[in-house]
Amino acid sequence: MKQNLQILYKRALDMREPWLNRWDSARKYTMPTTDDNVATLFDATASDAADNLAASIYTLLTPPESMWLQLVPETELSPDAEYATHVLRSHLNDSNFYTTIHQCYMDLVVLGTACLFMGQNPIGASSAFSFSAIPMSDIAILPNAVFHTTSMSARDVMEKYPTWTPPANLRDAIKKDPELNLKLVQSLVGTEFTAWLDVGGDIENNIVSRGTFETNPYIIFRWSVVSGELYGRGPVMRALPDIKTANKVVELVLKNATIAVSGIWQADDDGVINLNNINLTPGAIIPKAVGSSGLTPLTSGANFDVSQIILKDLRDRIRHTLLADRIGLLSEKEMTATEILARNADMMRILGATYGRLLHEFIRPLCDRGLQILSARGLIEPITLHGDAELKYIAPIAQMTASETIMGELL
Numbered sequence: 001m002k003q004n005l006q007i008l009y010k011r012a013l014d015m016r017e018p019w020l021n022r023w024d025s026a027r028k029y030t031m032p033t034t035d036d037n038v039a040t041l042f043d044a045t046a047s048d049a050a051d052n053l054a055a056s057i058y059t060l061l062t063p064p065e066s067m068w069l070q071l072v073p074e075t076e077l078s079p080d081a082e083y084a085t086h087v088l089r090s091h092l093n094d095s096n097f098y099t100t101i102h103q104c105y106m107d108l109v110v111l112g113t114a115c116l117f118m119g120q121n122p123i124g125a126s127s128a129f130s131f132s133a134i135p136m137s138d139i140a141i142l143p144n145a146v147f148h149t150t151s152m153s154a155r156d157v158m159e160k161y162p163t164w165t166p167p168a169n170l171r172d173a174i175k176k177d178p179e180l181n182l183k184l185v186q187s188l189v190g191t192e193f194t195a196w197l198d199v200g201g202d203i204e205n206n207i208v209s210r211g212t213f214e215t216n217p218y219i220i221f222r223w224s225v226v227s228g229e230l231y232g233r234g235p236v237m238r239a240l241p242d243i244k245t246a247n248k249v250v251e252l253v254l255k256n257a258t259i260a261v262s263g264i265w266q267a268d269d270d271g272v273i274n275l276n277n278i279n280l281t282p283g284a285i286i287p288k289a290v291g292s293s294g295l296t297p298l299t300s301g302a303n304f305d306v307s308q309i310i311l312k313d314l315r316d317r318i319r320h321t322l323l324a325d326r327i328g329l330l331s332e333k334e335m336t337a338t339e340i341l342a343r344n345a346d347m348m349r350i351l352g353a354t355y356g357r358l359l360h361e362f363i364r365p366l367c368d369r370g371l372q373i374l375s376a377r378g379l380i381e382p383i384t385l386h387g388d389a390e391l392k393y394i395a396p397i398a399q400m401t402a403s404e405t406i407m408g409e410l411l
Contacts, residue, residue, distance in 0.1 A: 112234035
């Protein structure tokens with residue numbers, strides 16, 4: 001297992017490697033984080049559409065302060081599912097779930113894959129749950145294995161894992177500088193948890209902690225998946241060619257607009273005009289030789305009409321891919337019942353596959369993990385979704401599924 005862990009970690013990093021550039025490119029045009037990226041972003045169509053789609057998924061999938069899940073007992077002998085539902089929802093509402101999950105939805109839309117870590121708060125906290133959105137650049141996955149890499153100071157590592165004794169090769173350095181930055185890897189292979197320092201050498205010599213998890217705290221969910229790939233693909237990734245082209249078109253339009261406003265000038269070399277002393281200000285007098293044409297504007301060959309037509313087509317395709325033209329229908333009022341059913345059916349045809357995947361990869365693991373934590377603390381009776389209770393999902397997107405069924409019967 002020791003040797004296998006090292007092999008699995010390297011394999012996971014190798015499989016993630018080609019995705020890093022794709023994620024950086026997708027972030028650059030939708031979630032720029034550096035001044036350089038902001039300076040090269042000229043068109044905000046994709047950024048606005050991605051924000052709107054993430055907000056819509058937030059409302060459709062996990063609306064805050066609303067009942068979007070319910071546990072239904074499988075048999076009369078099942079534990080009290082209604083009480084378990086109440087406690088689960090109460091702890092979700094009192095936690096940082098709703099402030100954290102939107103970050104995951106942004107990753108889902110932009111990168112196609114998101115990771116939500118569901119940890120536990122200390123006993124006595126208002127909620128038993130603690131959530132954090134893990135950047136995908138810090139996560140490497142394999143089937144049934146997760147590797148989470150993070151940088152921590154030696155002091156923080158010792159506070160998080162108080163039973164850890166620094167190895168001899170690090171002891172002096174940590175004693176000299178407790179804020180020494182260390183690369184910590186936390187892995188979960190099946191149910192076996194191992195944390196170690198990635199400082200070179202054999203993993204066994206750098207282990208910080210071992211343990212087991214009854215349920216996986218790393219909830220990783222994807223928008224859509226291509227056969228043979230572990231990581232998902234989101235709408236932004238599909239629209240990336242159009243996003244890059246639109247950004248370049250706007251950049252060229254702005255450059256041409258600058259030329260159109262300030263102009264490019266040409267002058268005859270008549271021995272009178274000194275180009276180094278010309279000052280193009282209102283009221284300026286510029287001498288020229290007799291018979292010389294003086295300063296004349298150089299006509300730009302740019303066609304703004306064509307560029308605007310191309311740009312409109314690109315922006316329409318970006319909005320279509322990021323569902324901006326469909327999601328917008330959700331806010332329309334004064335619709336008949338038939339129109340509402342037709343609209344919901346259209347939305348489910350678009351989001352149906354994604355909805356099914358999110359239900360399987362996100363909602364069910366979230367409930368499994370939550371119920372396990374609550375039962376381990378004695379707050380509810382032990383209850384599982386695979387024998388004791390059935391998960392009834394009643395969020396707005398689930399109601400759309402019901403509407404589509406009704407629409408099909410009407411037709």
